[in-house]
Amino acid sequence: MPNVAGRFGRLGWLWLSVLVLVIDQASKYYFESSLTMYQQIVVIPDYFSWTLAYNTGAAFSFLADSSGWQRWLFALIAVVVSGVLVVWLKRLGRDETWLAVALALVLGGALGNLYDRIALGHVIDFILVHWQNRWYFPAFNFADSAITVGAVMLALDMFKSKKTGEAVHD
Template structure:
């Protein structure tokens, strides 16, 4: 049975990412005004509420709205590929399964925002002494980043046969 479903049982991790992502976004939308900043670690880390109509780092954010649907279609396509990839993994490829599940959960979390709200809700703000600000981000972005780093590390791990090593 596990061969039939590959590593699809790891989809529970994607669901957990989506649930946590959406819960935190709802919290910040209910309790913060747009661009309100609350320092957590003054000079370094704050909560805020920001809307991103573009992609990562607000790429194409001010291009009239068509990008909402472009990024939605891309997210759906990537999600389908990730589910198929996850299904085809071998039982010993746990590291890769976790990486794919994190990216999938993050992609779907932001896809929901983009389609339903027309923008992605961001609320984590990292900065340096109120001079350098990293773009605000959210739990979905964090899951995508961690999953992508895991995928990159997986590519660089190798065994003597030249194939990527897993677990």
């Protein structure tokens, strides 16, 4: 991707957010139309399966048992965070590609889950990581993965900034 700066900052990286959104929604559509609720298709025995689960809460089903108000709270938070991320992207300089990619990943993931929350009232999850039948990580989706990778990149950028006094650059 060529450097995009000036008036639009690094908004050229929004293509990555759109790509994350498209892959997220396509994968959710596929698994929702292919699996029944909580059905598991083992990919790697004892470690990895496809499944179908709905999450009305936030990460790790936080507030999932609430009466429904959490849908709009989490949607509002996602809208505000998305707006902040777009403004942040716009203000980045040419040499801040690492940070632009991180923000674009988080934005794409946030928009993917936001769409589910508003359109469906829940987020579709389909990735299940586990160890035998003893331990299960909560089901998640492609958007969650993009958010996590982007957040780790942001954290690495902050740690690098503290250590050297400047941000991670190209």
